[in-house]
Amino acid sequence: MFCIVLQENLRFCLFIISCVLLFSSCNKKNFLKKEIKKGSFSLLKENDSLYYLTITSANNSDKWKLPYPVYQFQTGDVDGNGIEDALIGVIKPTRFDSIKANRLFIFKNYRGLVRPLWLGSRLSQPLVNFSFKKKEKYTRIRSVEREKSGKYLVAEYKWRKFGLEFTKYLRRETDSISAIALLEK
Incomplete structure (x- = not known):
């Protein structure tokens, strides 16, 4: 009986020591932070x-506050200038659309500073998701959008001076599974 009590006390002590070590190795703020790094951009x-979109270089660090839920984060050279841009999917209302919905924001690296390139309120239809695609000679942003009928469409856009320009539909009036599969293709 004495051995059983001693064994239970030993387990309890090991549990307490594990908890103390776990929580002493990180304070509460570091425990909540999660960083996703893609190229020169990272999302904290x-x-x-x-969230904070950040750029860190050898001699500089800059960040942009995003006080919205984020559903997507990708990087790529959207505007074709040879410098990586950040594509952020946020959920928020806008000045032109008061309903909380998926939005696409594009940020550029301007001399080591995070600056907005395009803060989209909407594409042609309500946005569900997006993906950055780089082909041999050009780049595109592919989107899944909700049709008025409730089905989905997959469209492609390219950068055109001050915003995104529609190039083509890949599929219309399709189900969500087919649309997401085409988005990733």
């Missing part, structure tokens, strides 16, 4: 509705 998550 403070909580479910506060």
